Amino acid sequence: MDWIQQWQSKLNKQNGVAPLVRTGGSRHTGLAALPYRNIQNSDFIIGDGIIVMGIVAVLLPFTTPETVALLGYQKSRIVGRILGILLIVVGIWVGFV
Structure with missing residues (x-):
């Protein structure tokens, strides 16, 4: 598991935010989505x-x-x-x- 996935799983457990969205390209182009509670x-x-x-x-x-x-x-x-x-x-x- 790379560092982005580790950080993402840790963040999801703590704050309940959406997972990072991969946009293609390198692994550094992922965008953090808004928290679920604001979207829903x-x-x-x-x-x-x-x-x-x-x-x-x-x-x-x-x-x-x-x-x-x-x-x-x-x-x-x-x-x-x-x-x-x-x-x-x-x-x-x-x-x-």
């Missing part, structure tokens, strides 16, 4: 996705033509950004609370 927590992943959508909505507040016709261009951008901030708050609530 689907609420965390869903919350991150909602946060990313909120960030995109804040940075690029594109609204529908109907909203622009109803509120005007400037106000529809403000509404789009407010809804983006709301998405970020909901993503934090879903993912971390």
Whole structure:
């Protein structure tokens, strides 16, 4: 057993983390995966996705033509950004609370 496999088995027993992933090539190109508990927590992943959508909505507040016709261009951008901030708050609530 080489030193990477020894270290990997010792680490798995202590911390419960995922095994090293071999990417091909030499034995020094392995990447350590994230801990299982973070990968398996689907609420965390869903919350991150909602946060990313909120960030995109804040940075690029594109609204529908109907909203622009109803509120005007400037106000529809403000509404789009407010809804983006709301998405970020909901993503934090879903993912971390």
